[in-house]
Amino acid sequence: MLTIGQLANHAGVSTKAIRVYHAKGLLPEPERDASGYRRYGAQAVIDLARILTLAQAGVPLSRIPDVLDADAGKATEQLDRIDAELRARIRQLKQRRTRLRQLDQPDQLCLPSEAIEYMQRLRAVGLAERHEHAIRDGWILAYALAPDITRTILTSHTSLLDDPDYVAVLRGYDDAIDRSPHDPRLDALADAAATLAQRMTLPSDLPSFKDVPREVIELLSGHLGIDSPAWQRLDQLITQRLTATAPPTHDPRGPRQHP
Amino acid sequence: MLTIGQLANHAGVSTKAIRVYHAKGLLPEPERDASGYRRYGAQAVIDLARILTLAQAGVPLSRIPDVLDADAGKATEQLDRIDAELRARIRQLKQRRTRLRQLDQPDQLCLPSEAIEYMQRLRAVGLAERHEHAIRDGWILAYALAPDITRTILTSHTSLLDDPDYVAVLRGYDDAIDRSPHDPRLDALADAAATLAQRMTLPSDLPSFKDVPREVIELLSGHLGIDSPAWQRLDQLITQRLTATAPPTHDPRGPRQHP
């Protein structure tokens, strides 16, 4: 007959764990010897092995008696479910391994693959790093707030990267922001931006679309000097041009300012 | 800017988890808005993603700052270790899946493969079920008490299964136990058992060998009617024969009574 220590040792668990299984009624309390020590027989070894198999497969202790006492039909059904959960956890752990390797590329962790592609193509444009980061941060926040809408917007932006006008506007923002608000080049940039904004008609069935860019702009203002005098002037100029041409059905600042 | 709920939702965790990360200093407390609500920027999304990647890979929260703040060289070293642990856990889970499938065959859970092989070959002998179970339980307890010694003993027993004398003794025990202690067939059985016991010389360098069979016999006595009058008489007869032929260096009951 085995002492609790021998049983624990053989099963590869602590004596405390076995006492817990007794307290929870998973494993019947065995006979005691003259000095009050628990003495285990072979049946206890078998019972413990069955308990551990389930516990280590992730079954909560409170559900183990249920599984062990189930009759044949129900038991296989329960075991199938547990096995499916195990498979799912294995898949999850594998995914987490691949995420672990991307730990030093925050974009890969926070952005879906379409956005990563956009950012990679954007890098080829050669913007200032802080501008690039502001755009990345904008996408991250936008995805957090409204993933579906953002995905749609992003798709149109990605295709626009082939458009020299779009790229020109991006570059224009890049080196215009720190200038004087009276810099004459701002007018040309406003022209280009307004023209572009009109081309980028967004699908009108996007729900609560106008929520997204407001958040993004708030971020950009803080993170980058986009609330600079030059940027405010630019904003004015573009708004003038857009309201002059067509009465917008929704706030046109959204799509234009997104990149 | 995001509220704690939006951040949590996007990251797929609870708001409580985020508050815990603040409390533990993993994620810096963000600014509050006018009504005291936390407001998160893109950097928080990035930081949280990095924290979760580590936490979900099994890194304890207390060690996460250590990993995140490590400089390049140390970081890759730490990540390698975490990755190795992840791989190990995946292997473990796969093993547990295979164990789960054997849940309705308790022998497979408690015995190593050599013992399972022995039990399978023993089944072909066709003993009574309670005798077979007693033998199985004997092996289980013996493995729990002294796996190395038991492995050695088991190997010799497995090869003995090809020996008709060994099989005859097993069968003899099977139907002799419930008889009268004066049954004349017990003498023939005692002869066979004693002859066999003398052939089964065990390696003398096994440490504390005599501990094993005593435990096993206690079990057999309880589990099976092996403390019956017939069994006790048989024991007497065999001991007589063995002490008559050669003075044993260690208690000869051990190896003989093991099967």
Next chain:
DNA sequence: TTGCTCCTCACGTCACGTGAGGTGGC
């Protein structure tokens, strides 16, 4: 106004781990 989210304690939970203080076995 209603329902939803947010806030801060504070206590609960799950599966044990860890002494505390004492006794039994080799």
Next chain:
DNA sequence: TTGCTCCTCACGTCACGTGAGGTGGC
């Protein structure tokens, strides 16, 4: 005698979950 194991409380731990009681935002 010494060191090891066992016993029973009881409290600690880890990573949150769950109200409690209250306020803010659409």
